[in-house]
Amino acid sequence: VEESLSNISLEFSELILPYIGIMISIVFFLWFKDFAIGISKGLKFKIDPHFQEGDEVWLENEPAVILKIGMTQTIFGIVNGRGYIWRFIDNETIFEMKLEKIVSDKIHYDTETEQSRKLRQLLNLTEEQDGLIEENRRKDVQQDEIIGAIESYNTFQDDKLKEHKKHMEELMKKMDDSN
Numbered sequence: 349v350e351e352s353l354s355n356i357s358l359e360f361s362e363l364i365l366p367y368i369g370i371m372i373s374i375v376f377f378l379w380f381k382d383f384a385i386g387i388s389k390g391l392k393f394k395i396d397p398h399f400q401e402g403d404e405v406w407l408e409n410e411p412a413v414i415l416k417i418g419m420t421q422t423i424f425g426i427v428n429g430r431g432y433i434w435r436f437i438d439n440e441t442i443f444e445m446k447l448e449k450i451v452s453d454k455i456h457y458d459t460e461t462e463q464s465r466k467l468r469q470l471l472n473l474t475e476e477q478d479g480l481i482e483e484n485r486r487k488d489v490q491q492d493e494i495i496g497a498i499e500s501y502n503t504f505q506d507d508k509l510k511e512h513k514k515h516m517e518e519l520m521k522k523m524d525d526s527n
Contacts, residue, residue, distance in 0.1 A: 390439035
């Protein structure tokens, strides 16, 4: 009985052994295929000229720095409420994430003072010239006040002249009526 059981187990192992070998080969092939795809995606990201180590990027709406681009994963440095953290991302999933490169974060709108300073710098205006410009502005204001006073005086004189003319016409009319 033991001998027949031994023969059956030997026949069974001879029968199942090729299938186990095939299954191990399939598992190994699938593992190698996934590994090769991961490496190819990693190389694709590593070779991409738009993203290099040290670049500042936005990763999923957070500012980050690319620390290391590896064969299978990329490491990003992120500063957030939890502190400075390293985020390890598989290169297979990196193409599915929102990743934007920061070209320049130094863009801002100048204040009026800054615009004035830049304009003066462009025109090479010195402080002495600034003083002369300010003095000329004051003189312009004074001249405008004098011109306003003269115009006011002229209007007053015109009104008086009209009154005098009217009075003279009335006198001449009276003289003509009396003759």
